[in-house]
Amino acid sequence: MLEVSRIHTYYGTSHILFDVSLAVNQGEIVCLLGRNGAGKTTTMRSIMGLTRPKSGSVKFKGEEVRGQPPYHIARKGIGYVPDNRLVFPDLTVLENLEIAKKVPRNFGGEPWTIERIYRLFPILQERQNQYGGTLSGGEQQMLTVARTLMGNPELLLMDEPVEGVAPLVVKELGRQILKLKQMGQTILFSEQNVAFATMISDRAYVMDRGRIRYQGNREEFIENEEIKKKFLMV
Numbered sequence: 001m002l003e004v005s006r007i008h009t010y011y012g013t014s015h016i017l018f019d020v021s022l023a024v025n026q027g028e029i030v031c032l033l034g035r036n037g038a039g040k041t042t043t044m045r046s047i048m049g050l051t052r053p054k055s056g057s058v059k060f061k062g063e064e065v066r067g068q069p070p071y072h073i074a075r076k077g078i079g080y081v082p083d084n085r086l087v088f089p090d091l092t093v094l095e096n097l098e099i100a101k102k103v104p105r106n107f108g109g110e111p112w113t114i115e116r117i118y119r120l121f122p123i124l125q126e127r128q129n130q131y132g133g134t135l136s137g138g139e140q141q142m143l144t145v146a147r148t149l150m151g152n153p154e155l156l157l158m159d160e161p162v163e164g165v166a167p168l169v170v171k172e173l174g175r176q177i178l179k180l181k182q183m184g185q186t187i188l189f190s191e192q193n194v195a196f197a198t199m200i201s202d203r204a205y206v207m208d209r210g211r212i213r214y215q216g217n218r219e220e221f222i223e224n225e226e227i228k229k230k231f232l233m234v
């Protein structure tokens with residue numbers, strides 16, 4: 001579904017991503033692991049067109065999207081949950097969800113409704129009349145994911161979805177992400193937390209200093225102590 005090939009991305013004159021290639025197949029949950037500053041967010045931004053790669057290719061469903069504006073890429077079916085939580089603090093949970101509603105695209109899946117969102121995130125229903133700004137960090141993160149789902153993305157990108165979230169909520173988010181997978185949702189997410197990543201992903205890539213240093217399936221990654229020691233904090 002997503003094929004990133006040999007991209008190089010810069011911020012001004014600083015060369016940040018070097019020859020980054022990765023792929024996500026339909027129905028997979030793929031994790032991009034790396035320490036602070038490894039290039040995870042820059043990779044996500046490169047896919048979305050928020051920071052355009054200078055060279056290489058980003059193909060979504062076989063179509064080249066590198067160089068296209070972010071709204072264009074989003075409309076093709078990629079939903080992006082950035083690393084900062086995007087809720088409207090002065091709107092209630094329900095209002096936050098309602099304004100995220102999109103005209104349903106023909107994407108082959110069951111379109112998201114507020115009822116379906118509440119089934120996946122029961123806490124959001126309990127809090128539906130509460131202002132976004134008064135939610136806990138974990139609840140805000142769920143609301144951010146929920147708002148992105150309302151756009152019916154075929155590919156969901158999440159940048160460090162559990163960063164700064166309490167351990168119990170991390171577990172809950174993990175279960176919710178696995179439920180999304182069961183519904184057929186394709187997901188690429190970035191993470192520093194190896195335990196969380198291995199709990200939910202089918203495959204993992206490890207980045208360091210702007211380069212992909214490792215890729216492997218879940219079992220291979222779990223067994224590879226050397227990679228974890230070298231490039232991750234474990």
Ligand SMILES: Nc1ncnc2c1ncn2[C@@H]1O[C@H](COP(=O)(O)OP(=O)(O)OP(=O)(O)O)[C@@H](O)[C@H]1O
Nearest residue numbers: 011014016034035036037038039040041042043192
């Ligand atoms: N706007 C920017 N201008 C210049 N350099 C930047 C900019 N944003 C990020 N960088 C640099 O690019 C490199 C990769 O950063 P990036 O944010 O992609 O890493 P990350 O893996 O997401 O890290 P974190 O885990 O801290 O979120 C870092 O060295 C960072 O300092």
Ligand SMILES: [Mg+2]
Nearest residue numbers: 040041042083
């Ligand atoms: Mg980041």
